[in-house]
Amino acid sequence: MSSLGGTARTTGRRLPELASVNEGDLHAILDAALVAHICVIDQGQPFIVPVGFARANDVVYLHGSTKSRLFTLLASGAPTCLTVTLLDGLVLARSLFESSMHYRSVMVLGSCRVVRGSEKLTALKAISDHLLPGRWGDARLPNAQEDKATMVLALPLDECSVKISSGPPEDSAADLAREVWAGVVPLTENFGEPIASDDLAFDIDVPDYVQRWKR
């Protein structure tokens, strides 16, 4: 069970009314996002690195090279912070000060453990199913050498926070009288038309599972 906003470190200070303590929101945001950003500190220098990921139950799985600085540092149990942001729209208030964004975002604090044994394949399938739904049963699975070169990490959803911003612009009463357009411009993410690889050795149609991909 995730602790949502339940610690001093995950209690929002600014606009706390945007915080959600609903575990369903946490899971829905993580499940809708394709990219997370995760932090490591190397010799005092913070690095915030974009990565693919997947949620399964109460953990987030990440995969990368066993030689990666990011993964090596995280595997040592270094404290970290992972964030996910979905941008849903731009909010145009009559003042620039009140203009903002619609978003759904998550922050997870903690440290990673290295995933081994049968859980490793389960985690890799979860990442594949999340990023490339349908692909696991079609593409070649990792061989022994690829498995050895790949590290999988699990970050538990033990200490998390969620913020969701929605709704119309909130102008001051004085600004409502200004002759300036105000409103919301929604923003969505979509897949484009698939482009077949030039080196396709067979005349193969785009698979149905790819055709069905929607954001």
Ligand SMILES: Cc1cc2nc3c(=O)[nH]c(=O)nc-3n(C[C@H](O)[C@H](O)[C@H](O)COP(=O)(O)OP(=O)(O)OC[C@H]3O[C@@H](n4cnc5c(N)ncnc54)[C@H](O)[C@@H]3O)c2cc1C
């Ligand atoms: C959308 C997306 C998804 C990704 N998914 C994964 C994933 O699932 N697993 C994975 O291992 N990697 C993923 N990457 C690549 C990842 O961001 C890192 O580049 C990679 O993990 C190498 O990490 P490292 O610690 O070895 O980097 P290092 O070799 O230590 O990086 C050295 C320096 O290169 C620069 N650098 C490294 N990465 C980036 C970057 N992404 N953008 C700009 N500068 C950079 C920085 O200056 C950094 O200090 C993804 C990248 C993107 C953009």
